[in-house]
Amino acid sequence: MATKLVVDPITRIEGHLRIEVQTDRGRIDSAWASATQFRGIETIMKGRDPRDAWAFVQRICGVCTVVHAVASCRAVEDALGITIPANANLIRNLVHGMQFVQDHVIHFYHLHALDWVDVVSALKADPAGTARIAASLSPWPNNSATYFKSVQDRLAKFVKSGQLGIFTNGYWGHPAYKLPPDVNLLAVAHYLEALDWQRDVIRLHTIFGGKNPHPNFLVGGMASAINLDDTATINAERLVDIQAMIRRAQAFVEQVYYPDLIAIAGFYKDWASIGGGVPNFLACGEFPEGDIKDIDKLFFPRGIILDRDLSKVHPYDQKLVKEYITSSWYEYPGGDDQGLHPFEGETNPKYTGPKPPYEYLQDEKKYTWMKAPRYEGRAMQVGPLARMLVAYGSGHKEAQSLVGEVLKKLDVGPAALFSTLGRTAARGIETVMIARRMNSWFDQLVTRIKSGDTRTFDDSKWEPSKWPASSEGYGFLDAPRGALGHWVQIADGKVSRYQCVVPSTWNCSPRDANGQMGPYEASLVDNHPLADPERPLEILRTIHSFDPCLACGVHVLDGTGKTVAEVKVQ
Amino acid sequence: MPLLGAAAWSDGGTLTEQLAHRGVSRRDFLEFCGSLAVVLGLGRDAAAQVAQGLESPQRPPVIWIQLQECTGCVESVLRSAEPTIGDLVLDMVSLEYSHTIMAASGHAAEKALADSMAKHKGKYILLVTGSVPLAEDGIYLTIGGRTAKVILEEAAAGAAAVIAVGACAHFGSVQAARPNPTGAVGVGDIIKDKPVVNIAGCPPIADVVTATVAHFLTFGRLPSVDADGRPLFAYGARIHDQCPRRANFDAGQYVEVFDDEAARKGWCLYKVGCKGPATFSPCPIFQWNSGTSWPIGAGHPCIGCTERNFWDTMTPFYGRLPDVGGFGIEQRVDLIGAALAIGATAGVAAHAVATGVHQHRERQRQRQLPIAGQGPGEPPASPPSNPTGGA
Numbered sequence: 001m002a003t004k005l006v007v008d009p010i011t012r013i014e015g016h017l018r019i020e021v022q023t024d025r026g027r028i029d030s031a032w033a034s035a036t037q038f039r040g041i042e043t044i045m046k047g048r049d050p051r052d053a054w055a056f057v058q059r060i061c062g063v064c065t066v067v068h069a070v071a072s073c074r075a076v077e078d079a080l081g082i083t084i085p086a087n088a089n090l091i092r093n094l095v096h097g098m099q100f101v102q103d104h105v106i107h108f109y110h111l112h113a114l115d116w117v118d119v120v121s122a123l124k125a126d127p128a129g130t131a132r133i134a135a136s137l138s139p140w141p142n143n144s145a146t147y148f149k150s151v152q153d154r155l156a157k158f159v160k161s162g163q164l165g166i167f168t169n170g171y172w173g174h175p176a177y178k179l180p181p182d183v184n185l186l187a188v189a190h191y192l193e194a195l196d197w198q199r200d201v202i203r204l205h206t207i208f209g210g211k212n213p214h215p216n217f218l219v220g221g222m223a224s225a226i227n228l229d230d231t232a233t234i235n236a237e238r239l240v241d242i243q244a245m246i247r248r249a250q251a252f253v254e255q256v257y258y259p260d261l262i263a264i265a266g267f268y269k270d271w272a273s274i275g276g277g278v279p280n281f282l283a284c285g286e287f288p289e290g291d292i293k294d295i296d297k298l299f300f301p302r303g304i305i306l307d308r309d310l311s312k313v314h315p316y317d318q319k320l321v322k323e324y325i326t327s328s329w330y331e332y333p334g335g336d337d338q339g340l341h342p343f344e345g346e347t348n349p350k351y352t353g354p355k356p357p358y359e360y361l362q363d364e365k366k367y368t369w370m371k372a373p374r375y376e377g378r379a380m381q382v383g384p385l386a387r388m389l390v391a392y393g394s395g396h397k398e399a400q401s402l403v404g405e406v407l408k409k410l411d412v413g414p415a416a417l418f419s420t421l422g423r424t425a426a427r428g429i430e431t432v433m434i435a436r437r438m439n440s441w442f443d444q445l446v447t448r449i450k451s452g453d454t455r456t457f458d459d460s461k462w463e464p465s466k467w468p469a470s471s472e473g474y475g476f477l478d479a480p481r482g483a484l485g486h487w488v489q490i491a492d493g494k495v496s497r498y499q500c501v502v503p504s505t506w507n508c509s510p511r512d513a514n515g516q517m518g519p520y521e522a523s524l525v526d527n528h529p530l531a532d533p534e535r536p537l538e539i540l541r542t543i544h545s546f547d548p549c550l551a552c553g554v555h556v557l558d559g560t561g562k563t564v565a566e567v568k569v570q
Numbered sequence: 571m572p573l574l575g576a577a578a579w580s581d582g583g584t585l586t587e588q589l590a591h592r593g594v595s596r597r598d599f600l601e602f603c604g605s606l607a608v609v610l611g612l613g614r615d616a617a618a619q620v621a622q623g624l625e626s627p628q629r630p631p632v633i634w635i636q637l638q639e640c641t642g643c644v645e646s647v648l649r650s651a652e653p654t655i656g657d658l659v660l661d662m663v664s665l666e667y668s669h670t671i672m673a674a675s676g677h678a679a680e681k682a683l684a685d686s687m688a689k690h691k692g693k694y695i696l697l698v699t700g701s702v703p704l705a706e707d708g709i710y711l712t713i714g715g716r717t718a719k720v721i722l723e724e725a726a727a728g729a730a731a732v733i734a735v736g737a738c739a740h741f742g743s744v745q746a747a748r749p750n751p752t753g754a755v756g757v758g759d760i761i762k763d764k765p766v767v768n769i770a771g772c773p774p775i776a777d778v779v780t781a782t783v784a785h786f787l788t789f790g791r792l793p794s795v796d797a798d799g800r801p802l803f804a805y806g807a808r809i810h811d812q813c814p815r816r817a818n819f820d821a822g823q824y825v826e827v828f829d830d831e832a833a834r835k836g837w838c839l840y841k842v843g844c845k846g847p848a849t850f851s852p853c854p855i856f857q858w859n860s861g862t863s864w865p866i867g868a869g870h871p872c873i874g875c876t877e878r879n880f881w882d883t884m885t886p887f888y889g890r891l892p893d894v895g896g897f898g899i900e901q902r903v904d905l906i907g908a909a910l911a912i913g914a915t916a917g918v919a920a921h922a923v924a925t926g927v928h929q930h931r932e933r934q935r936q937r938q939l940p941i942a943g944q945g946p947g948e949p950p951a952s953p954p955s956n957p958t959g960g961a
Binding site: 454 | 641644645646669711716745773830834863865868869885
C-alpha cells in the first residue's frame with residue numbers, strides 16, 4: 001500500500017521547498033513539489049524609478065545575486081533604447097561568468113555532494129590511498145598523504161567532539177552511498193578547499209560591483225570607471241588581480257571540480273537511468289559577445305529540444321509561453337484552468353491550503369505558490385542540461401567535445417544525459433566552458449583599454465526627460481539555474497508593470513490544467529527508487545540535481561488585473 | 571544522549587566534573603563513549619579518544635533559522651575571511667541547524683532543531699535571517715507546515731542571545747517596501763521579551779556577523795547598540811565621515827554623470843545619489859570580501875542599505891539627498907532616524923559641524939534646492955548647478 005511521505009524543509013537549496021510523495025515497495029509513484037514562501041516583489045516595483053529596478057529585483061535571490069540585476073538592466077535598456085558600451089558588456093560577462101563558476105562549484109561541493117559523499121566514511125580512509133587517487137585524477141598540487149591525513153584528523157576531532165553540527169542526523173551509512181572511504185576523504189578535503197576558493201574568486205564582483213553578495217549594477221553600463229592613472233578606478237593593479245582570479249577559478253574547475261565530478265559519477269552510473277523526467281528543454285542563451293539583440297553571437301545558444309531529440313533544435317519564441325495556476329494559490333477571473341501569457345498575466349494570490357500547522361498538501365487541488373509555465377502547452381526543463389543539449393544540438397564544437405568526453409569517460413551512451421546524473425554532469429561541463437571563456441572576455445577588455453576605449457556607460461538616455469511617454473522591454477538571461485526573462489513597462493518615468501519568469505518556476509512548477517507534472521515532480525516518478533522513507537536520500541539527489549532556487553521561483557504578485565499591450569521582443 | 575545534554579558549554583568545569591556533580595560515574599561515562607565510538611564507526615577501542623574529546627570544552631551551539639529572505643545573508647557569511655566559514659563551523663561553534671548547508675532534510679532536520687533547542691535551552695545563540703510575513707495569518711511562509719512566526723517564537727524562547735542578520739530580519743527589507751504585500755516585519759517586531767541585535771545591511775558584511783558572535787562568546791554579552799539595535803563597533807560611524815572621497819565632497823568635486831571625467835578621477839558620488847551622508851555602516855572601514863573594495867570604491871553610490879526602510883526612504887537611488895541642514899551631529903541619529911522611519915524626506919546631516927567646515931556647508935545649503943517629493947516613484951530632480959561654483 002502506498003505511503004504518504006513529506007520532506008519539508010528540503011535543505012541545501014535556496015529558499016523553502018516542500019516535497020511530498022507517495023511511495024510503495026521502494027519506488028516513488030507520485031510526487032508534489034510545493035513552494036511555501038511568497039514575497040510579492042513585482043507589486044513593490046510599481047511606481048518606482050526604472051533605473052532602481054535592478055536593485056529591487058536583485059533581492060529576489062542572494063545566491064543568483066547577479067542574474068536578476070542584469071536581466072533587469074537589459075529589460076530597461078531594451079525599453080529605453082540604450083546600447084551599452086562594449087566594455088560594459090564584457091564586464092557584465094565577467095561578473096556573470098564568475099557567478100556561474102562560483103555558484104556551480106558551491107552547488108557541487110556544499111549543496112549536492114553530501115547526497116553522494118558519506119562524510120563519516122571518510123574517517124576510515126587511508127590517506128595514502130586518497131593521495132594515490134588524487135594524483136591519478138589531476139595535477140592539483142594539494143595531493144599528499146600528509147595533507148589528506150590532516151583533513152582526516154580535523155574531521156575525526158570534529159566527530160569525536162560529539163557535536164556533529166551541520167552533519168547531525170545526516171543519512172550516514174545509508175546503503176545508497178557507494179563511494180569507497182578513500183574517495184569520500186578526497187571529497188571532504190575538496191569540500192573544505194572549495195569553501196576557501198569561492199571566497200577568493202568572487203572578489204571579482206567586489207572590484208566591479210563593490211561587494212558580493214548583491215554587487216551594484218547600472219542601467220546603461222557599469223559604474224566602475226576605467227582609468228589606468230588613478231587609484232580609485234579600474235587600473236592595472238585591479239586588472240592583474242582580476243586576471244589572477246580568473247586563472248585560479250579555471251584551475252580549480254579543471255583540476256578539482258571536473259575530475260571529482262567524473263570520479264564520483266563513475267560510482268553512481270545507475271543514476272544515469274533515474275530521474276530523467278520531462279523530455280523537453282529550453283535555453284534562452286547567454287553571454288552576448290556582440291550586440292545583445294544579435295542572438296547568433298551568444299556564447300551559449302538559444303533554442304528548444306523536444307522529446308529528447310537532439311537532431312533538431314527548435315527556435316524559442318517567448319510569445320508561446322503561458323502560465324497556469326490550476327494547482328497554484330492564485331485565481332484567474334477568466335477561470336483557473338486557462339493559460340495566460342506573462343503580458344496578460346494576472347497574479348491574484350488566493351490561499352486555499354490548510355490552516356497551519358498542517359500535515360499534507362497532496363490531497364489539495366492547489367498546493368504551491370509556484371505557477372506552472374508551459375511552452376506551447378509543454379512542461380520544459382531549464383538549466384545546465386538544457387543549455388548543453390541545445391548547444392550540442394546546435395553544433396557548438398566545445399560543448400560537443402566535452403559532452404562526448406564525459407560520456408566516454410563514464411562509458412555510457414547519450415541516453416544517460418536524460419537523468420539525475422546527466423543534470424549534475426552538464427553543470428560541470430558548462431562550468432569548464434565558462435571558466436575557459438572568461439579569459440577571452442578579459443583579453444578583449446584589456447585590448448579595448450589598450451586601444452584607448454575606456455567607456456563603461458552610455459549616458460544618452462539617463463535623464464527621464466529623454467524617455468518616451470511610455471515604453472516596454474524584455475530582458476533575457478540564461479542564469480546558472482536556467483532561462484530567465486524580465487518584462488518591464490514604463491509610463492511617465494515610472495515602472496507600471498514588472499514581470500519575471502524564472503528558472504525555478506519552470507523546474508518547480510506544479511501540475512497544469514492537463515494534469516501534466518512539472519520537472520521536479522516528473523523526475524521523481526521516473527524510474528525512481530526510495531529505499532527507506534525515513535531517510536529520503538534518493539529524493540534529495542534528484543531534487544538537488546536541479547539546484548533549486550525557490551526565492552527566485554516565487555516572487556510574483558501583480559494585483560492590478562490591468563490589460564497590457566504586447567511588447568516588442570527581439 | 572542525556573550525557574551530552576549535561577555538557578552545557580557555558581556552565582564552566584569539565585564534562586567529567588559536571589557529570590560527577592550530576593551523579594554519573596566515570597564507568598558509566600566510558601561505557602557511553604564506547605557505544606558512541608561504535609556508532610561513529612571508530613570501533614570500541616576508540617572509547618578513550620571519544621571520552622577525551624567529550625571532556626574538552628564544548629563548542630558553543632548556534633542555531634540559524636532562515637525565514638522570508640533571499641539567502642544573500644547566508645552567502646555573505648560564507649565569504650567570511652576571519653574566521654573562515656570552515657573554521658567557524660568546524661572549530662569554533664557548533665552550527666546545529668542551517669537550511670543552506672546542513673546534511674539532513676525534512677523530519678531529520680526538524681528533529682535536529684528540536685533536539686538542539688531542548689538540549690541547549692537557554693544556552694544557544696540564535697541567528698535569524700529573513701522577515702516574518704504576518705498577513706493572512708502567516709500563510710506566506712511555512713516550513714514543515716508551520717508559520718514563520720511560530721518557528722521564530724519557539725526558537726527565540728530558549729535562546730541566550732538573538733541576532734537578527736540582514737535587512738529582512740532587521741525590518742523586513744525589500745518585501746516590506748511599499749505596499750508590503752505579505753505584511754513582512756523584522757525579528758524585533760515579534761521578539762519583545764529579550765534584546766535583539768540587528769546586523770543591518772542588505773546583506774551585511776560577513777565579518778560583522780562573525781564579530782558579533784565572537785563578542786558574545788568572548789565577553790559574555792551582546793555588543794552595545796545604537797537606537798536601532800545595531801552594534802556600535804560596526805554601525806557607530808557615518809559613511810560620509812569615513813569616506814575616502816570626503817575630501818572631494820568638501821572641495822566641491824563631484825561626479826555629475828557616471829563615467830564622466832570626475833568619475834574617472836574617483837570624485838564624490840553625492841550628486842549621482844550617494845546616501846553615504848545619511849547612512850551608518852562599516853563599509854568604508856571593514857570593506858567587502860577580504861578588504862577588496864566597497865560600493866563607493868567601485869564607483870557606485872551608496873544605497874543606504876543599513877538604514878531601516880531604505881527601500882522607501884532612500885529611493886530613488888540616483889536622486890540627490892536634500893540638505894535639510896540645521897542638525898548638530900549629536901542630534902542626527904534620532905532626528906534623521908525618526909524622519910527616515912516615517913518615510914519622510916531624508917536628510918543630510920550637518921557634516922560640516924562635525925568636520926569644521928561650517929561655512930562650506932552653509933554656502934552649499936543656500937545654493938542647493940532640496941528635491942521635492944522624495945518618495946518612491948518620483949523621478950529624481952535634474953542635477954543642480956555646481957553648489958560650490960567649481961571650488
